[in-house]
Structures are given as structure tokens and as C-alpha cells.
Amino acid sequence: MRVRLNVYFAPDLARQVSELAIRRRLSRSAIIEAAVASYMSPDGSDRLEAAFARRLDRLSRHVQRLERNAGLTTEALALFVRFWLSVTPPLPDEDQAAAQVKGRQRYEGFLETLARRYAAGRHLMNEIGEDFAADLKEDDGSDREQQAD
Numbered sequence: 001m002r003v004r005l006n007v008y009f010a011p012d013l014a015r016q017v018s019e020l021a022i023r024r025r026l027s028r029s030a031i032i033e034a035a036v037a038s039y040m041s042p043d044g045s046d047r048l049e050a051a052f053a054r055r056l057d058r059l060s061r062h063v064q065r066l067e068r069n070a071g072l073t074t075e076a077l078a079l080f081v082r083f084w085l086s087v088t089p090p091l092p093d094e095d096q097a098a099a100q101v102k103g104r105q106r107y108e109g110f111l112e113t114l115a116r117r118y119a120a121g122r123h124l125m126n127e128i129g130e131d132f133a134a135d136l137k138e139d140d141g142s143d144r145e146q147q148a149d
Helices: 011-024 028-040 044-087 093-120 124-148
Strands: none
Touching: 011 028, 044 124
């Protein structure tokens, strides 16, 4: 046995319920009953909390990946600067002007190359992974050959 309840809805909400009933081929009463049951369900808040937890976990993994990439980028830059400073001798004063012109040209070439690589979707992080995987495969093959001997 069912109990009849009379409720009032805002016109927009009543229209949305009617449209959903038509699309789903259900009665408006069935849609309202399901909505109220879902709202009053004790596990409704648990499902919402689980959805938030999954989203937070995904965001945490994303932030960890960003932190790793930023750390790798910083280390790569620091290593390059340290290497460059240790192997590049200072220029005499009379060569400074020509070196600055050449430096600007090389920097413009660097920016063009960087723009092409970025537009093509090539990234250092991907290459590091590919290079590392290739090194591991080579190491695995040489270990197997040594074990066979």
C-alpha cells in the first residue's frame, strides 16, 4: 500500500522532473520516490565521502608527479649550470661583443628548437623514461649473456 503525499515544487524543478520522466519512461512519482530514498539513505554520505576520497587520491598522485617533475627539472638545470661554469673559460674583453652577438643567435635558435619540440609534444620527461627503459633492456640482455657463459 502506498501513501499519497502532496508536495509543491518550483516550476523549473517540476519541469526537470517531468522531462526526466519522459526520457527515462518512468512516472514522476517513481523519480521523486527514488530521489527521496537516495537522499535519506544512510550510505549516501558514505558514497559521497568515498567519491571525494578517490578524487583526493587522484589529485595527490598528480601533485606528487608534478613535484617529481619540478625536482628533476631543477636538478637538470643545476647540473647543466655547474657543468657549463666549470668547463667554460672566461673570454678576453676584446671578444665579449662578438660572443654576445653569437650568444643571442644561439639563444634564438634554442627558443625555436624548444618551440618546435613543445608543439610536437616531445618532452624531456618522456625521453628520460624512454632512455632509462632502453638502458634497462640493454642491462638485462648483457646480464643474461653473462649468466649463459
